[in-house]
Amino acid sequence: MTDATFSTVQPAPGQAAWRRFRRHRLALAGAATILILVLGSVLGPYLLPFDDTYIDIMKRFAPPLSGAHILGTDELGRDVMARLMMGARVSLSIGIVAMVMAMAVGIVVGAFAGFYGGVVGAVLMRLVDAVLCFPTIFLLIALAALTEPGLVTTTVLIAATAWMWVARVVEAQVRSLREREFAVAALAFGSSNLRIMFRELVPNAIAPIVVAATLNVAKAILLESYLSYLGYGIQPPAASLGNMLNNAQIYLTSAPWLAIAPGVAITLAVTSFNFLGDGLRDALDPRMNIP
Amino acid sequence: MARYVANRLAQAIMLLVIVSAIGFAILHLAPGGPLSQFAASAQMTQEDLDRVTRQLGLDRSLPIQYLDWFGRMLKGDWGKSYRDGEAVLKVISSHLGATLELMATATIIAVLLGCWIGVLGALRRYSLFDTLATVGAMIALSIPTFWFGLVTIYVFSVKLGWLPAGNRETVGDGSFLDLLHHLIAPALVLALVETAMWGRFMRSSMLEVINQDYIRTARAKGLPEWRILTVHCLRNALLPMITVAGLQFPTLLGGALVAETVFTWPGMGRLFLDSIGYRDYPVVMGILMFSAIMVLIGSLLADILYAVVDPRIRVG
Helix, strand or coil, X not given: CCHHHXXXXXXXXXXXXXXXXXXXXXXXHHHHHHHHHHXXXXXXXXXXXCCCCCCCHHHCCCCCCECCECCCEXXXXXXXXXXXXXXXXXXXXXXXXXXXXXXXXXXXXXXXXXXXXXXXXXXXXXHHHHHXXXXXXXXXXXXXXXXXXXXXXXXXXXXXXXXHHHHHHHHHHHHHHCCCHHHHHHHHCCCCHHHHHHHHHHHHCHHHHHHHHHHHHHHHHHHHHHHHHCCCCCCCCCCCCCHHHCCXXXXXCCCCHHHHHHHHHHHHHHHHHHHHHHHHHHHHCCCCCCC | CHHHHHHHHHHHHHHHHHHHHHHHHHHHHXXXXXXXXXXXXXXXXXXXXXXXXXHCCCCCCHHHHXXXXXXXXXXXXXXXXXXXXXXXXXXXHHHHHHHHHHHHHHHXXXXXXXXXXXXXXXXXXXXXXXXXXXXXXXXXXXXCHHHHHHHHHHHHHHHCCCCCCCCCCCCCCCCHHHHHHHHHHHHHHHHHHHHHHHHXXXXXXXXXXXXXXXXXXXXXXXXXXXXXXXHHHHHHHHCCHHHHHHHHHHHHHHHXXXXXXXXXXXXXXXXXXXXXXXXXXXXXXXXXXHHHHHHHHHHHHHHHHHHHHCHHHHHC
């Protein structure tokens, strides 16, 4: 890649961006928290003597820090810490996989709409506008209620209600990059349209795409928690951060700790990804100004 | 101006057609399609099902069915609830008031508080207040609304006993004070995310205006600072907020659904979830379409209003 291809981003690539990112302390804290959450959810369950679905009815509603259960037990005597780790594993996986799916669809739709413009672009972007008319949660719950709930369905549905923002970002980028010299040069070389779109234009829009991807993970984790809390996402006995809160409201008076741990975990995960996205935006393209 | 409005209106109508097509597609995605409710009943024989299929016109081609469905929607015939046979639009409108009350209260809180935070943050950029506000806004945007609702209930209802844990009124009371008492918690919970949003947009809008040439001119003329702030800065910085209001509308509506669930608020969101529980598809579809149309009208109004107050838009 020549220097010209990088001219949308700041002239000094890599290092300057890394320096700007390092200055963003909240983004660093976010990245560190994400690392801890990932490690905790991947390794944690092996270190804990309890299984997340093991029911011990004699020990139900044990408060936190009482005996062996660090975060206490739930209404069926299951260890909250073990469920939290497994739940975080499920929620983070959904967040990341749904993001990848949403990015794939959004990038393809955005690239085609931005590159071809005209009728194709108008039709695709009006479709994006139309889907955005539905409040995300309404659309998500309606779709979830009509399909069989589960891990795969939940992930696909979250992606299906999140790709539109990516498409908008990519469309705007591709539309403006299309007129640039390197794109025109590629056309003069006889590159195919697909090649120009996905080898020249999209890679040059990588900064806003990475930012959108990071924020998309945050959004997906949040949506999973809404869906599972309402009972249309991950189904028990499997744990997710959202469905752990499903019963928490009933036991709010007697066992408030059931509501605290998963809620804090969700907030922590979502905040971290949001801060990370914010830091990446400042680092990769200081001129990008989306509040 | 008339041209701009006509243009925008045509766009909105096109969007409505696409939105309705998506709605129709979802309706047919339901297991068994619109027939599922009858098929579930044991007394229905195959002949009965065939008859119902013909009666509902489900044996016709999909495009014809869509046109028929869309036409009936335009006429205000949105079907009947499976639960009690009431017209869908009537069911929705009986729950709309509670939702609008919640949304309006939250918006008023969010606009006042958010704009104040945003303006102060922009004027004292990078100050302690600004940093705290920015970080706070990010956290507020990351907290799941329903969980914040649970925490609010735990602290203010369970522990302190200051606020009721849910519902719109105490049965048998329903005085203004009682209604207000019940409104506080859900409205504040809904307002949290909104305030963060308004604060962030207001801050960036204000920062943009502060650096404009006409502000420097105003300073150079020797105008008092408060006058520059209110007349020159604030007025211009508030204009783009009209667009923000339009953009925020879907989020606000979605947030209301979640807040209503936690606080058992008898609004449209609560109705939506109840209807899903009962597999009452006409009402579910009705609310889905109704909310999309509300969003559509909201953004249309925001765009037109923005063009009225900012002449630059009309030409562009």
